[in-house]
Amino acid sequence: AQSVSQHNHHVILSEAASLELGCNYSYGGTVNLFWYVQYPGQHLQLLLKYFSGDPLVKGIKGFEAEFIKSKFSFNLRKPSVQWSDTAEYFCAVASNNAGNMLTFGGGTRLMVKP
C-alpha cells in the first residue's frame, strides 16, 4: 500500500534558524509531490509541488524542497525561519499508479519562537 511518512511530528525552532522537514514515500510509478501548509485555524495552502524536471523546487515564502528519487524523499527546507512560519506542514504524494489520489503524511507541527 502507498504511504507517506513525516518523521518529525513536532519541531521547535528559534527565529532565523534553518529548517528541514523530512518526507519519505513508498509508491510505484510516476509520483507527483506536494508540500502544503496550514496556519492555525486556516485551510490548506500549497507551498510547492514537484511533477518533473529540476528536482530542486522553489515555492512560496522562501521554501524549497528537493526530490531525491533514490531515497524516495522530498524534504522541505527554509534557510531562515520566521515567527510567521508557525504552522502545520503536510507532505503529500499523488501517484499515477493510484489514479492520482492524494495521500497525506501525518504532518509536522512547527513552532517558531520569536
Next chain:
Amino acid sequence: DAMVIQNPRYQVTQFGKPVTLSCSQTLNHNVMYWYQQKSSQAPKLLFHYYDKDFNNEADTPDNFQSRRPNTSFCFLDIRSPGLGDAAMYLCATSRGGGTGGFEGYTFGSGTRLTVV
C-alpha cells in the same frame, strides 16, 4: 478568479440531525474529492467523483454520502452526525485523465463542523 468554494464556513448541527455541506467549483475540473480532517491530524480521503462515477474509500462509514448533480457542485451528506464526526471537511478538485492532464489539487477553504 476560478476557485473552489465551500459553504458554509462553519456549521453547527445537533447530534443525529442530518447535515449537508456543499462545494462548488469554477475550474471545470472533472474530479472532486471530499476529505475529513480531524484536529491535529492529516486530511483523510472519504470519497471522490471521477466525472459522474462515485468512488468510496473502503473505510468511509455508511453515515457519509455524497452527491454530484453536475460538474460544478458536489455535496457531502452526513445522515446522523455523531460527536466523532466533528472535523474540518475539505473539498478539492483536480483534472483527471492520466499524468498528462493532472496538474494537482485545488482545495476549498473547508467547512468546520461542530456536533452538539
